[in-house]
Amino acid sequence: xxxxxxxxxxxxxxxxxxxxxxxxxxxxxxxxxxxxxxxxxxxxxxxxxxxxxxxxxxxxxxxxxxxxxxxxxxxxxxxxxxxxxxxxxxxxxxxxxxxxxxxxxxxxxxxxxxxxxxxxxxxxxxxxxxxxxxxxxxxxxxxxxxxxxxxxxxxxxxxxxxxxxxxxxxxxxxxxxxxxxxxxxxxxxxxxxx
Numbered sequence: 001x002x003x004x005x006x007x008x009x010x011x012x013x014x015x016x017x018x019x020x021x022x023x024x025x026x027x028x029x030x031x032x033x034x035x036x037x038x039x040x041x042x043x044x045x046x047x048x049x050x051x052x053x054x055x056x057x058x059x060x061x062x063x064x065x066x067x068x069x070x071x072x073x074x075x076x077x078x079x080x081x082x083x084x085x086x087x088x089x090x091x092x093x094x095x096x097x098x099x100x101x102x103x104x105x106x107x108x109x110x111x112x113x114x115x116x117x118x119x120x121x122x123x124x125x126x127x128x129x130x131x132x133x134x135x136x137x138x139x140x141x142x143x144x145x146x147x148x149x150x151x152x153x154x155x156x157x158x159x160x161x162x163x164x165x166x167x168x169x170x171x172x173x174x175x176x177x178x179x180x181x182x183x184x185x186x187x188x189x190x191x192x193x194x
Contacts, residue, residue, distance in 0.1 A: 048074035081115035161194035
């Protein structure tokens, strides 16, 4: 008797949740459309908030995948590249077979590329951009952006080589010849064509 009562309650809950689902989906669709409209108008902050609300409120929503990429693209368009990168990486990790994954992989590299600091400073983003573009090319060799990514890799490798040269030159200028030789050796080993 008790099992049948629990079964009836479970079935009632399923029926009620099924009835609420179309309304919730319609609400999510409206929110998603508003987010897309805001994004298209260049209003990235409101778009990002709406996309983020979809991610937070509905983890099982069919719009989740679009919303995640919308958040990443909104950060990118707002030039908040350091925030866009982890969103693109998360998208690639969660949806490796999705049609939009090449977009996320390419823009991960672009976010690093556009966030490069001065030549004399830390070149971590330069290295990360080069790695991201190389991964993009290896994973998606038939994408239209591959030639552009190859150009960026050449530019980034030249930048890394020039940075290493400037560091060697600095050590030479302060009579730290051992450190200078080490940097030149690294430069020749890592960038032999430079």
